[in-house]
Amino acid sequence: MPPKINFSKAAITKIEPLTSEAARWVQIQKIHFNDASGKPRDWEFASRTTRVPGSDCDGVGILAVLKKPSGPELLLQKQFRPPVGGVCIEVPAGLLDPGETLEQCAVRELFEETGYIGKATRSSPLMFSDPGFCNTNMKLITVDIDLDDPRNQNPQSKPEEGEFIETFTVPLKEFSETLRKLESEGFKLDARVQNVADGFDLARQYGLFLNK
Amino acid sequence: MPPKINFSKAAITKIEPLTSEAARWVQIQKIHFNDASGKPRDWEFASRTTRVPGSDCDGVGILAVLKKPSGPELLLQKQFRPPVGGVCIEVPAGLLDPGETLEQCAVRELFEETGYIGKATRSSPLMFSDPGFCNTNMKLITVDIDLDDPRNQNPQSKPEEGEFIETFTVPLKEFSETLRKLESEGFKLDARVQNVADGFDLARQYGLFLNK
Incomplete structure (x- = not known):
């Protein structure tokens, strides 16, 4: 496992408004649409500028599982994320490169970010991070x-x-339980991680979970 | 249960770039920060203009569970979402009003959107939808x-x-399984829903799930 990182120097120094013209990675757009009754309306949303042309997917998140004799363990990461102003608990993730499949992207990103060589065993459906606000999306591999x-x-x-x-x-x-403990220590939780834990808790709360 | 909705008229007619000055609901900002080594860098991100001043949370998603004799059922919704260009499968959700708790927000939004009167039994930690791209966040109640x-x-x-x-x-x-079927029928999946299902699948794949 790679060494621990000291995040104490990581900090926001200033936040300022950015014009659309000056933005390189984020854009805002206006959609004109007809609602379910046929009435014309409009809606604002944000998007990435980085999506591979012709692709309908931004990238992947990776549920990397290490099979240990003591039981399966999930690989997580800590990374300072300026938009949320703190060190975030995330799964390894990355944006799709031209010409690769999502499974290839997951295996490549896992290797680059952790050094581990893995094998993709399941792909989630395509999911949208915040469908009322932006069009960013991913699959969880x-x-x-x-x-x-x-x-x-x-x-x-x-x-x-x-x-x-x-x-x-x-x-x-x-x-x-670990995610709640990390939050109490000041870490920010990525929804792609916390929601998977919510699935665990929901299954447990309503009796679908094995207590082992 | 409310009636079915015919979404066949719902469609995007035009998408156009929007300047920051003209945008009402979405803004982009530039963050100046020091990275973990202390080196100054910058980062772009998108945010909502609607967050209650003084609050650190945009709103809630609601895992509403109906206890039926045949077993617990989860309440889901279909809604046309312009940013993803289709009808999305979501949990009931809403933005926080001034002065209310997240649990009150969840019970209120559930009532407004479905007519059901419910009782909050669990709150997730705060989670960030897409921490490299925007600061939008929520708790799942x-x-x-x-x-x-x-x-x-x-x-x-x-x-x-x-x-x-x-x-x-x-x-x-x-x-x-239902989410995969809905995707195959052309619906778009909200990550807050699909990731909870991913938690189910992960627990099942690695033997933590009861088969009932």
């Missing part, structure tokens, strides 16, 4: 990491310049 | 709907002008 594979003995991440990502694992059965 | 309560015998939604929301329920144990 489940990737198994075989710890018996010699290539996974001493994984080394390959961070890009300026990329500071700390990787850690959580026993799957303690997933939901 | 679980709300029990008691079908023996006479007020829940004939629930009537109170849609706002121009609001077209169809409500339906899904047996909790068929939740994940």
Whole structure:
């Protein structure tokens, strides 16, 4: 597992309004549409400028599972995220490159961000992050990491310049409780992580969960 | 349950760029920050203009559960969402009003959107929809709907002008499979819904799920 990162220097110094003309990564658009009764209306939304032309998907999130003798563990990350003003708990994720499948993207991003070589075992449907506000979307790819594979003995991440990502694992059965503990310590929770834990809790609350 | 809605007239007619000055609901901003090594950098992000001043939360999503003799059912909604260009499968949701708690917001929004009177039984941690792209966030509130309560015998939604929301329920144990079926029929899936189903699937795939 890569070393811990000291995030104490990471901080916002200033936030300022940005004009559409000056923005490189984010754009806002106005949609003219007819509602279900046929009446013309309009709506504002935000989008990324980075989506691969011709693709209908921005990228992937990765549910990377390490099968340990003590039980499966989920791989999570800590990363300072300026928009939320703090260190966020996330799954490994990345934007799709031209020509690759989502599963290839997941295996590539996992390798780059953590050094682990994995195998995609499940793809979620396409899901939209906040459909009333923006069009950003992703699929969640489940990737198994075989710890018996010699290539996974001493994984080394390959961070890009300026990329500071700390990787850690959580026993799957303690997933939901761990996120609440991390929030109490001041970390921000990515909805793609917390909602998966909400699924655990919902199954547990209504008796669909095995207590092991 | 309210009547079905015919969404066949709902369609985008035009999408056009919008300047920051002309936008009312969405804004883009530039953050100046120091990264974990202390190096100054900047980042662009999108935000809502609607957050209650002094609040750190935009609103709630609602996991509304109806306890039926045949097993718990989850309440879901269909709504045309211009940013994703289609009819989205969502949980009931809403933005926080000044002076109310998140639990009060959840019970109020559920009543307005579906007519059901519920009781909040669980609040998720605060979660960020897409922390690299925007600062929008929410908590997911679980709300029990008691079908023996006479007020829940004939629930009537109170849609706002121009609001077209169809409500339906899904047996909790068929939740994940139902979302895949809805996607295959052309519906768009809200991540807040699909990720909860991903939690179900993850628990099931790694043997934490009871098969009932």
